[in-house]
Structure formats: structure tokens, C-alpha cells
Amino acid sequence: MKYTRSEEAVSPVIGVILMVAITVILAAVIGAFVFNIAGSTSSSKTVAITSSLNGSNYAVFTIQGGPDLSSLQNLSIVTKNVTAGTSSTDYWTQGYTVGASQASTVKATGNRTMIVGVFSDGSSQILFDKQY
Numbered sequence: 001m002k003y004t005r006s007e008e009a010v011s012p013v014i015g016v017i018l019m020v021a022i023t024v025i026l027a028a029v030i031g032a033f034v035f036n037i038a039g040s041t042s043s044s045k046t047v048a049i050t051s052s053l054n055g056s057n058y059a060v061f062t063i064q065g066g067p068d069l070s071s072l073q074n075l076s077i078v079t080k081n082v083t084a085g086t087s088s089t090d091y092w093t094q095g096y097t098v099g100a101s102q103a104s105t106v107k108a109t110g111n112r113t114m115i116v117g118v119f120s121d122g123s124s125q126i127l128f129d130k131q132y
Helices: 010-034
Strands: 048-053 059-065 072-079 082-087 097-099 112-119 124-131
Antiparallel strands (some): 112 124
């Protein structure tokens, strides 16, 4: 008996398996976009804010700048879940100073203070969060 060795069948089987795998992956990606399974991702905004305490232990915040400063429409200062001050200035500039003492008698010492920014696209984001 004479046996002939043939390896031709290995290559087509691997090729078919790879093509089926690529088709399944491609169908899953397209289906995710069509049925909006992927969801929407939003980018975070960047506005630099620093803080200091004045002589009366009120927090004073200074806006240092950032690429999203021009789209900032509103800032809210929140201290220990109580709104300490809000402002509706439509344009914020670098070096602008906001202090909790301007709108409230709540001192920053011992409290958690957050600054929430609202942007022109309707999104809001915590820009500053600190426990004094």
C-alpha cells in the first residue's frame, strides 16, 4: 500500500474559520452602532481652579484658565450639600475670583466644598472638590 501525504486541507479550513470569525466580529460592531448599544460618550471639561482661605476662613477660588473656559456659563459653590453661592455671569475670564463669602456666611473650615460648572452644551461637571 502506498500512502500519499496531502496537507492541502489544512489551509482552506483555517481560512474558512478566520473568515467566519471576522464576519461575526464585524456584525457585532455594526449591530452595536445600529442599536445604540455602545452608548454615547462625553468628554470631560477642563477648567483650572485654585483655592485659598482668607483671614476669616472663607474659601476664595481663582479661575486659572483652561481650554473649556470659554464655554463655561455658570458656577455653583456647594458647601456640605448646601448651596453657598451661585452666579450667572455669562463669561468667565482667567484670574476671575469667586468667594463663598460673597453670597453666604458659611465658612469653609471643616466643610467639604465643591464647585460645579455648567457649560454651553448643557453639560455640568464638578470642577473642584476639597475637604477643608
